[in-house]
Amino acid sequence: MLKRTVQNIGGVYPRTCSVCGFKGYFSAFGNPPRWDALCVKCGSLERHRQFKLFLDSHPEVIGDTLVHFAPEPAMAELLRRTGCNYRSADLFQPADLKLNLENLDLPDESVDTFILFHILEHVDDKAALSELRRCLKPGGHAVIMIPIVEGWQTTYENPEVTTPRERLLHFGQVDHIRYYGRDFRERVLAAGFALDEYTCDGEQTVRFSLSPGRTVFVATKPQ
Ligand SMILES: [Zn+2]
Incomplete structure (x- = not known):
């Protein structure tokens, strides 16, 4: 029972x-x-458990120097435990670094790993991806999760949708500015990254209570 x-x-x-x-x-x-x-x-939550499974199977994505945007405590704790040089970053909340993802106050080629979960749908992603590439060391990784509608070829953006109420209706949250479609991958590749993606299988989804089909994207700056 x-x-x-x-x-x-x-x-x-x-x-x-x-x-x-x-x-x-x-x-x-x-x-x-x-x-x-x-x-x-x-x-x-579901995404934390999926990320832990991903980390266990791909520890190599965590380099010596790591910057974690908009850190959730459960994720931050997981990342700190890897032993990397961990720094949290946020534009509005207290964090180790105050950073604007569209204009990063970081030196070129200074970071091994960026972690961005549910961030890119809030910002000018072309500027953000360009900045991430600039600041990553060659061979470095940006680990990304986003809301994505895999049934859509094209990302839904609408410049006429500007108020919180309209954004909630159109994009599912008051501060989101798009719903990604499958062409998210093309955006990452166009920014000069190689792209890998990881999902969990059905057995893992049931055992660990994950959200089915969620993808962890890993954008890698070429050597
Ligand atoms: Zn637990």
């Missing part, structure tokens, strides 16, 4: 947390709620 307590309301099936190792009932999270989304032990 379903087990329900104050701590795991909306925990429907026993799951495993790839971040902290917890096995048991998770909790719902979000509005509207996503069942089994939140690990009741460490607070990880």
